[in-house]
Amino acid sequence: MPGTRPQIRRVRTDLLAIYLNDHLAGSTVGAGRSLFMARSHRDPPYAQPLRHLAGEIAEDRTSLLRIMRSLGVPKRRYKVAASAAAERLGRLKSNGRLFRRSPLTLVIELEFLRLGVKGKELGWRTLRTLAEADGRLDGQELDGLITRAERQLGTLEELRVRAVRDVLLSG
Template sequence: MTTSTPGARTRTRRVRTDLLGIYLNDHLAGAAVGVGRSRFAARSHRDPPYAEPLRRLAGEIAEDRGSLLGVMRALGVPPRRHKVAVSGAAERLGRLKSNGRLFRRSPLTLVIELEFLRLGVKGKELGWRTLRALAEADSRLDERELDALIARAERQVRTLEDLRLRAVRDVLLAE
């Protein structure tokens, strides 16, 4: 990216691939958690208002992970498998958290899972926005693809918020 202001010297800035590699691998670890958690939520909640949107979201979140891997390949950033493995194990352990019930799922689990997914998707959106800001300095980043990924993440956040509010009403309001 070339910057110039009147009377200033022109300079070129380039992406710090070393730091970006760490950043992208952290997002890849988060994507592994998101894929696992979204698939688990889709399998666990078969009620009509939740089942189809959760199934669709799980598929999109998995596709987004693939898009991230594609960006990493384009930038020459190798995936750090150990980060992905550790985050995947942590996600599975997180399913064992106490929910006030010993042998079955709490109704509150849906609300918590939707909040967790929404936070993850918002983090993913911010990652895409970071890459979009860098695309002006690095031609290996496809601006149109990143714009589409940002738009999809925004839609996913809205869907998860709609589901979360519905779950809050379904679970926390008494008849």
């Protein structure tokens, strides 16, 4: 309508704080699990890519913390502590073996990590959408984080398919 101002939409910081802390909890699990995987798998086709992914996932967690600080979103320590504890407990899961790792563990861990990276990518995409309404969010930085998450997904899928073939095919 002529003479009316467009409605200015603002980011709901109360809900965004919950959202970002949930993603921080997830990134805590992902960083811990990826580091554990990088240390556990020494097979040549897996070792180097897993080490590289673990480093990037840790960097992504640092990026999330920086973004949270720039938005004035406090870190909820109880969520971080609970997620770190859950990740460590997840290492104790039953895998059909009493004293050693099951060959299937690699497939399951890669699938788990891939799900986490997909969630991270969606989180970056959400922030990228909000960057249009909040100048504290750097759209170019978020575009780079989205691109990196997409690359990580590709690497994890390649590793997952290799692990499926190595573990579940005989002969």
